[in-house]
Amino acid sequence: MENHNPLQLRTVNVARYVTPLREGGSLPAIVEADDEFLYVLKFRGAGQGVKALIAELIGGEIARSLGFRVPEIVFAEVDSAFGRTEPDEEIQDLLQFSEGLNLALHYLSGAxxxxxxxxxxxxxxxxxxxxxxxxxxxxxxxxxxxxxxxxxxxxxxxxxxxxxxxxxxxxxxxxxxxxxxxxxxxxxxxxxxxxxxxxxxxxxxxxxxxxxxxxxxxxxxxxxxxxxxxxxxxxxxxxxxxxxxxxxxxxxxxxxxxxxxxxxxx
Structure with missing residues (x-):
């Protein structure tokens, strides 16, 4: 498969689900990745699917190229086994439907x-x-x-x-x-x-x-x-x-x- 990443965005692996951000309509979540940083994860299995991730990527990187402060955007891999221990059925389904490549933004703690x-x-x-x-x-x-x-x-x-x-x-x-x-x-x-x-x-x-x-x-x-x-x-x-x-x-x-x-x- 052709590799498209000319901006050289990093790819992280999601290691731990921390907490959902329920104020978001698409139920994003705070997660910890294998680099030990926290991220706000946007799920491909949420309501608008990958279109919301594409808009997030394009909109965020255009903003960055114009000089705005935007949290680092990374690609985030969600493993198929990741949600099996999640007790909340809604979140478990979301994790299951989001297996593969998702999008995440560096979590600005205390903002x-x-x-x-x-x-x-x-x-x-x-x-x-x-x-x-x-x-x-x-x-x-x-x-x-x-x-x-x-x-x-x-x-x-x-x-x-x-x-x-x-x-x-x-x-x-x-x-x-x-x-x-x-x-x-x-x-x-x-x-x-x-x-x-x-x-x-x-x-x-x-x-x-x-x-x-x-x-x-x-x-x-x-x-x-x-x-x-x-x-x-x-x-x-x-x-x-x-x-x-x-x-x-x-x-x-x-x-x-x-x-x-x-x-x-x-």
């Missing part, structure tokens, strides 16, 4: 959820995060669920599995790539995002074709092969790359939509 009332974000950083989420169509950075953490007084971005929702319906992906992102109206940082045009210029230059290609090339073949032939899997990889390229070229459309939404909210 607290970002609260806009407590911590003020400057307009440039707010604009950068709003731009990112408009680009990757991330519906999950709202006041109810910010998916940002404060760790040692620095802001970290987490949970990008709800991004790239075009891949839940592939039929009109080209049209979706060029659309404004209407859900940006609910973004927790939108009121402070007053520098979107400046950010658009800077980030459009940073996200080169080579960077996008390297990120998409890192999607494990195994994830793309689910319910597909090898030829269809390669086509799916190409669609991800083309979607991101088209969306970047149409960035003025989603920037304008975010600006209009911000004006309507102020």
């Amino acid at each position: 607290i959820t970002y609260d806009p009332v407590v911590t003020k974000i400057d307009p440039l950083l707010a604009s950068q995060i709003v731009w990112l989420d408009s680009f990757i169509t991330n519906v999950d950075r709202t006041a109810r669920n910010t998916n940002m953490l404060m760790w040692y007084k620095e802001l970290w971005l987490i949970d990008h599995g709800a991004s790239l929702y075009f891949h839940h319906s592939w039929d009109n992906w080209e049209e979706q790539a060029k659309r404004p992102f209407q859900a940006i109206k609910d973004h927790v940082l939108l009121p402070w995002a007053s520098q979107l045009e400046e950010v658009d210029v800077a980030f459009s230059a940073l996200l080169t074709a080579e960077k996008l290609e390297a990120i998409v090339a890192s999607i494990p073949e195994d994830w793309l092969l689910k319910d597909r032939t090898p030829e269809e899997a390669q086509e799916a990889r190409n669609v991800y790359k083309q979607f991101l390229t088209l969306r970047l070229n149409a960035s003025k459309t989603f920037v304008k939509a975010a600006q209009h939404a911000r004006q309507a909210n102020i």
